[in-house]
Every structure is written in C-alpha cells, then in structure tokens.
Amino acid sequence: MGGPANIIRGGHDGVTAAAEHLQSGGLVAFPTETVYGLGADARDNQAVARIFEAKNRPSFNPLIVHVLDFNAASVLGVLDERARRLANAFWPGPLSFVVPRRPDCELSLLVSAGLDTVALRAPAHPLARDLLARFGGPVAAPSANTAGEVSPTHTAHVAQSLGTKVDMILDGGACAVGLESTVIDLCSDQPALLRHGAITHEQLEELLGPVEDATRPADGEAPRSPGQLARHYAPRIPVRLNAQDVEPNEALLTFGETTFGEFDTSLNLSPNGDLTEAAANLFAFLRQLDTATHHAIAVAPIPDTGLGRAINDRLRRAAEAHTDTHNG
Ligand code: TXA
Ligand code: MG
Numbered sequence: 001m002g003g004p005a006n007i008i009r010g011g012h013d014g015v016t017a018a019a020e021h022l023q024s025g026g027l028v029a030f031p032t033e034t035v036y037g038l039g040a041d042a043r044d045n046q047a048v049a050r051i052f053e054a055k056n057r058p059s060f061n062p063l064i065v066h067v068l069d070f071n072a073a074s075v076l077g078v079l080d081e082r083a084r085r086l087a088n089a090f091w092p093g094p095l096s097f098v099v100p101r102r103p104d105c106e107l108s109l110l111v112s113a114g115l116d117t118v119a120l121r122a123p124a125h126p127l128a129r130d131l132l133a134r135f136g137g138p139v140a141a142p143s144a145n146t147a148g149e150v151s152p153t154h155t156a157h158v159a160q161s162l163g164t165k166v167d168m169i170l171d172g173g174a175c176a177v178g179l180e181s182t183v184i185d186l187c188s189d190q191p192a193l194l195r196h197g198a199i200t201h202e203q204l205e206e207l208l209g210p211v212e213d214a215t216r217p218a219d220g221e222a223p224r225s226p227g228q229l230a231r232h233y234a235p236r237i238p239v240r241l242n243a244q245d246v247e248p249n250e251a252l253l254t255f256g257e258t259t260f261g262e263f264d265t266s267l268n269l270s271p272n273g274d275l276t277e278a279a280a281n282l283f284a285f286l287r288q289l290d291t292a293t294h295h296a297i298a299v300a301p302i303p304d305t306g307l308g309r310a311i312n313d314r315l316r317r318a319a320e321a322h323t324d325t326h327n328g
Contacts, residue, residue: 007155007169010127018170019134022047027054027165029144029158030131031172032123034094034181034198035151036158037066037141038166039131045108045280048140052110052310053276054165057147059313060113060279064096064121064181066139068132073097073120076105076138082186085207092124094181094198109283111140114314117187127172143180144169153178184211234321235290235297241319243298251289254300265289275307282311286318 008014010031018028025047028039038054040047042065052060067073070087077099079087086095096119101112112118123129132139143151145161152158153175158166182197184204192214193201204211245260246252252266256273260266267285269278289297299315302308 006167007159007171010130010170010172014170015127015130015134018131018168019136021168022131022135022137022139025050026167027051028131028168028170029155029162029166030128030139030141030170031125031155031175032066032128032141033125033175034123034177034179035153035175036144036155036169037064037123037128037139038144038158038162039066039139039141041135042066042111042138042140043106043108045110045284046276048108048110049276049279049307051140051142052279053307054162055142055145055147056306058309060110060310061142062113062115062117062119063111063140063142064119064183065107065111066128066132066141067120067122068129069122072132072138073122076102076107077118077120078102080186082191082208086184086204087122089207090199090203092122092129094121094124094177094179096121096181096183096195098183098185098187098194100187107138108140108280109287110280114283114286119183121181125172125175127170131170151180185214234318235286237290237292237294238296239315239319239321240296240298241315242301246298247296249293249295250298251291251294251296252298252300253285253289255302258300260300265291265294269302269311275303275305275311278302279307279311282314 021028022041025044027050029036030039038051040051083097098117098119101116101118144158145152149161155169155171158169177198179197182199183195185192185194190212191208192212194214255269269281302311304312
C-alpha cells in the first residue's frame with residue numbers, strides 16, 4: 001500500500017501475481033463480465049474488512065462471493081434443485097444466488113454481514129475464472145468503486161475511484177455487460193428477485209415459475225432495501241451501547257485500551273485500536289458473547305471514523321433489534 005495502484009496485464013504472470021496477492025490477504029481489483037470487482041479471500045475476515053475500508057462504506061452490506069462453478073459453490077451454500085437448474089442455464093454468468101450458508105461453511109462472517117445467508121456467483125469473464133482457478137478459493141468482491149459512485153467497467157474507472165486503496169488492478173479491458181449481476185434469493189420456497197441485471201425476471205420465471213419482484217417496495221410498504229430484506233443477525237440478548245461500566249451478568253465488548261478491568265466474559269475487538277481488525281472480529285465476537293448466561297452485551301464506545309462508522313451502524317442495529325418488532 002502507499003504508492004500508486006499497480007495495474008497489471010492479465011497474462012499468466014499477472015494472474016499468478018494477483019492470486020498470490022489474494023493468498024497473502026491483499027486486495028485485487030479484477031474484471032468480470034458485469035463490472036470490475038474488488039476482491040479478497042472470502043475466508044479471511046481481515047481481508048474482507050479491508051474491502052469495506054477501501055470502499056469507505058458507512059455500513060456493512062453482504063458481499064457476493066465468486067466461485068469457479070456449481071461444485072465450488074455447493075461447498076459454501078445450501079444449493080437446491082432450483083439453484084442447480086439456474087446454474088445449468090446461466091453459470092458462469094451474471095446471476096447471483098442468495099442461499100443459506102452451510103453449517104460447515106468456511107466463509108468469513110463479515111462477508112455475509114453477519115447473516116446466515118451468502119450470495120454466490122460464478123463469473124464468466126476468462127480473467128476472473130483464471131484468477132479463481134489460480135487462487136483456488138472463494139473470492140469476495142463488491143463492485144470496485146468507492147461507496148456512492150457508479151460501478152466501474154474499465155480499469156481506469158477503478159484507478160480513479162479507489163486510487164491507492166487498491167493494491168493491484170488486473171486489466172481486462174471493458175466489461176461486456178456493464179451492469180451488476182441479477183440477484184435472486186433462494187432462501188425460502190418463494191424465490192425473490194433482489195436486484196435486476198442481465199438475466200431478466202422473465203428468464204428466471206421460465207425456469208422456476210413465479211418469482212416475486214422484491215426490487216421495489218409495493219405501495220404503502222416500507223422500502224425493502226437488500227439490507228432490510230435480508231434478516232440481519234442480531235444477538236438474542238440486548239446490546240447496550242457506549243457503556244462506561246459493566247453491570248452484573250453483562251458480557252463486555254471493548255475496543256482499544258480498556259479501563260474496565262478484568263471480566264469473566266470480555267472480548268476486545270482490537271487491543272491496539274485498529275478498526276480493520278475490529279471489523280474483522282465484530283460478527284464472530286457478537287456471536288461468542290450472545291449466550292444465555294448473560295443478560296446483555298455492554299459495548300464500549302468505538303470511534304466513529306473510517307470503518308468505525310460501519311461498526312457503529314451495525315451495533316446500533318443490533319441494539320435496536322430488541323426495541324423493534326421482529327418481522328424481518
Ligand atoms: O455483478 C456483480 O454482482 C458485481 C461483480 C463484481 O461480481 N458485484 C457486486 O457486488 O455488485 P456488490 O457487493 O456491489 O453487490 C452485492 C449485492 C447487494 O445488493 C447486496 O445487498 C446483495 O448483493 N447481497 C449480497 N449478499 C446478500 C445476502 N446474503 N442477502 C441478501 N442480499 C445480499
Ligand atoms: Mg456496488
């Protein structure tokens with residue numbers, strides 16, 4: 001990191017260097033047939049945290065995990081007959097499935113933003129496929145742009161948008177589709193379209209029968225952004241923010257130097273005060289502290305800068321989950 005973004009040609013050496021960079025926990029922007037993705041090892045919480053940091057997103061959205069094929073996907077998610085039919089027709093290609101994570105799934109919790117589901121896609125671009133094959137594992141990749149900007153379809157867009165925040169850009173020319181992939185939710189009996197893309201609603205219905213259009217709110221309904229549609233994981237016990245002290249029977253989640261003393265159940269998101277490390281630990285630690293032996297989780301203040309904004313956003317939702325009605 002530091003110097004200018006490293007744009008590399010997509011030959012054998014370039015792909016090998018990119019795969020090695022992913023293996024060492026780094027970020028690589030790479031072309032897909034839809035848009036350029038900002039990739040990291042999807043099993044590595046810390047690497048995935050770097051994606052959110054580079055994009056400067058104020059919240060954690062679940063990311064699409066890229067795989068080579070149906071077999072690689074079925075190790076990560078629960079793929080049913082509908083997924084098999086869709087994959088036979090459209091993979092590799094611009095279609096992502098949201099499916100339940102397998103219980104033994106080795107993916108980062110951060111990649112799912114703490115959800116029990118994951119979005120999976122086998123991209124068609126030859127360079128993306130070369131990279132996945134050489135890397136030999138799942139690659140998490142949102143579009144390779146800063147939050148709020150349009151998705152990049154050229155190497156130059158990636159460099160303009162992310163600058164030195166991306167270590168390496170694999171140059172594959174212009175993206176053929178130029179629009180993000182279609183996203184379909186296969187978690188319940190009724191399949192739901194979450195995002196429009198090159199694979200159309202009609203194409204999906206031809207194979208599956210009726211597919212609910214969940215891309216726009218129905219009249220009078222609250223907006224169903226993907227983040228709301230996805231039933232976000234919230235601890236079962238209450239979460240108390242900005243705690244200055246710890247009450248009896250509370251578990252403690254801290255950050256940086258702590259003045260709380262020693263507790264039976266206390267986890268520090270990052271003793272060194274590193275927000276990337278804190279983001280990487282967040283969902284795993286929340287789950288660890290969410291046990292019936294505690295009445296609540298007390299959370300120490302976390303700086304509201306950089307990745308801290310996304311961490312605080314997520315913690316606020318967890319705290320609010322107990323005052324809202326639970327109707328997903
Ligand atoms: O074409 C694409 O899909 C590009 C290229 C790089 O593959 N990737 C992309 O990723 O657009 P991203 O992170 O920008 O968009 C992911 C979309 C978001 O709308 C997100 O909410 C939804 O997929 N998504 C991902 N995981 C989900 C989940 N577990 N539940 C519901 N929605 C999910
Ligand atoms: Mg995007």
